[in-house]
Amino acid sequence: MPLRETGLLLSLPALAISEGAATYSPREPLTLALRGLLPQLRPAERRVASYAIDYPERARHMSITALAAAAGVSSASVTRLTRAVGCSGYGEFRRRLIEDVVRSAINRVGPMRESTAALSRARTTADVVESVFRLSVQSLVETLDVIDMAAMERAVDALAQAQTVYCFGAGSSNPIAVDAAYRLLRVGVSAHAEVDPHLQVARAALLRSGDVAITISFSGETQETIDAAQAAKHAGATVVVVTNFPRSRLGRLADTGLYTASRQPQWRQDAVPVRVVQLTLIDALCVSLMRRSSARAEGAARLIDEALECKGAHHGQPIEGRQRA
DSSP states (O other): OOGGGTTSSOOOOOOOEETTEEOOOTTSOHHHHHHHHGGGSOHHHHHHHHHHHHOHHHHTTOOHHHHHHHHTSOHHHHHHHHHHTTOSSHHHHHHHHHHHHHHHHHHTOOOHHHHHHHHHHOOSHHHHHHHHHHHHHHHHHHHHHHOOHHHHHHHHHHHHHOSOEEEEEOGGGHHHHHHHHHHHHHTTOOEEEOSSHHHHHHHHHTOOTTOEEEEEOSSSOOHHHHHHHHHHHHHTOEEEEEESOTTSTTGGGOSEEEEOOOOOOTTOTTOHHHHHHHHHHHHHHHHHHHHHOHHHHHHHHHHHHHHHHHHHHHTTOOGGGSOOO
């Protein structure tokens, strides 16, 4: 049964994404929209947004003057933020914040600040383990709440028809790109990934119309990945972007954008919740492709397994004795 139908999630209309640009639905969870806007906001507006994200239970009761005072800015800065996030005024801003608090209560997840604070207070290994798991679960729940299923469908269509797919990512996103290429191979898609950023741009430049470039960057501001996306777009390939920030430079290059809702905790640059959500999103694409063309996927998996069996036998080690993902 779909998770949304189990009663575990409060479903509200999610992020509306148009090809090539990000536009926000008026009923998108406000704190997630604010989080996506943070890199583009001016310092005063960013302070207001950060306060609303971290303390939604307090902010929902505040007047515009009280919220401005709590964030240490002017009321005009609060007004500018409400407009930037697509609200008609402060009244709508507060209503959407109240919806966020209700949603968190029904989904049994609090603000990301609470999970991060619990991790900071952790004194035992058990406390750390529980906090890390809760952060990952919360990121998954929030991403599911905002993901645009039409964009997922477009991405699956493009991948199903592509002659060649390249997956690009730098730094901690590169292992995600490599894993994505492997997962796509297992379902019959001719997918590749490179580690060297110069080779990534070279490969992207040789893509053609009908090919797909999957670009992965939490911030959407990683220059190496942006360079690869620009080269792929110039070559005529379809650019699929996986990022947390739709209005980032990479996000604005997307033909199809798949946007996550992870917050990168301060305690790690390559935070586990970020990677968990990215990997889950890739898995969702691969499972969708497999269900659409099961014969193709089964044929590809069989050929790969047979090749690995031959390789294992050649080295005197049968495939049953080797670990397979």
